[in-house]
Amino acid sequence: MSPTLLHIDASPRRRSLSRAVADEFVAEWSDRGGRVVRRRLAEQPVPHITEAWTEICDNLMADQITEIDRLREGARTPAQRQAWDVLAPLLDEVIAADVILISTPMHNYSVPSNLKAWLDQITFPRMNLQPRRFVVVAARGGAYGPGTPKERVEHQVTYLSDFFEGHFGVERPAVITVELTNSIVDPLLAGRRADHERSLHDARARARELAAMMVHDMAVAR
Numbered sequence: 001m002s003p004t005l006l007h008i009d010a011s012p013r014r015r016s017l018s019r020a021v022a023d024e025f026v027a028e029w030s031d032r033g034g035r036v037v038r039r040r041l042a043e044q045p046v047p048h049i050t051e052a053w054t055e056i057c058d059n060l061m062a063d064q065i066t067e068i069d070r071l072r073e074g075a076r077t078p079a080q081r082q083a084w085d086v087l088a089p090l091l092d093e094v095i096a097a098d099v100i101l102i103s104t105p106m107h108n109y110s111v112p113s114n115l116k117a118w119l120d121q122i123t124f125p126r127m128n129l130q131p132r133r134f135v136v137v138a139a140r141g142g143a144y145g146p147g148t149p150k151e152r153v154e155h156q157v158t159y160l161s162d163f164f165e166g167h168f169g170v171e172r173p174a175v176i177t178v179e180l181t182n183s184i185v186d187p188l189l190a191g192r193r194a195d196h197e198r199s200l201h202d203a204r205a206r207a208r209e210l211a212a213m214m215v216h217d218m219a220v221a222r
């Protein structure tokens with residue numbers, strides 16, 4: 001069976017650069033025979049979790065149920081089953097995927113609320129998503145790399161990496177960043193345009209390379 005890629009896209013922008021780079025990954029994955037499922041969070045927003053959702057979570061904790069194929073046992077009342085019906089298609093997409101590719105803007109030092117809402121819906125206590133792998137393509141207006149003045153407030157990639165490793169029990173995601181995207185529009189950053197273009201060029205190439213490597217690794221493992 002061909003490997004499945006789930007692409008979760010969080011940008012509300014038509015001219016999104018995180019999506020443009022993720023699309024390189026998707027194209028390489030498809031060219032090599034991989035299957036692709038896409039979810040655009042800005043076009044199909046995921047609702048925030050409800051009280052009934054938190055009750056499912058409490059039921060699972062109380063009964064020590066952590067296996068992903070048993071999570072539905074936490075939905076017991078009509079309201080809980082209704083909450084389950086909202087999250088089930090989202091979770092099914094994750095379960096069916098070999099690789100989960102997240103393309104996301106930085107919004108206010110962190111991730112957009114649509115991505116946080118998706119994560120809240122699909123995450124349950126002590127769940128383990130191994131052997132799935134995660135890839136993050138992160139675009140941001142400024143520069144947050146090692147040694148930059150804003151490195152300390154980088155809560156986009158650090159958040160996602162810490163979360164996937166800590167909560168899903170998977171290895172840290174492969175990360176591709178596109179920096180200084182605001183240099184296209186902000187006159188104060190115009191002097192950094194060349195740095196942005198280099199960052200975008202490298203990100204596109206890295207996305208192709210990473211997709212090729214992952215499809216290859218999966219073919220060898222099967």
Ligand SMILES: Cc1cc2nc3c(=O)[nH]c(=O)nc-3n(C[C@H](O)[C@H](O)[C@H](O)COP(=O)(O)O)c2cc1C
Pocket residue numbers: 011012013015016017018019104105106107108109110139140141142143181182
């Ligand atoms: C609501 C909002 C908040 C933003 N916050 C930040 C920020 O904290 N730091 C930053 O460097 N860029 C910030 N930006 C700029 C975006 O990260 C940048 O435009 C990025 O390229 C968006 O990703 P996209 O091209 O995939 O849409 C923000 C943009 C928006 C719309």
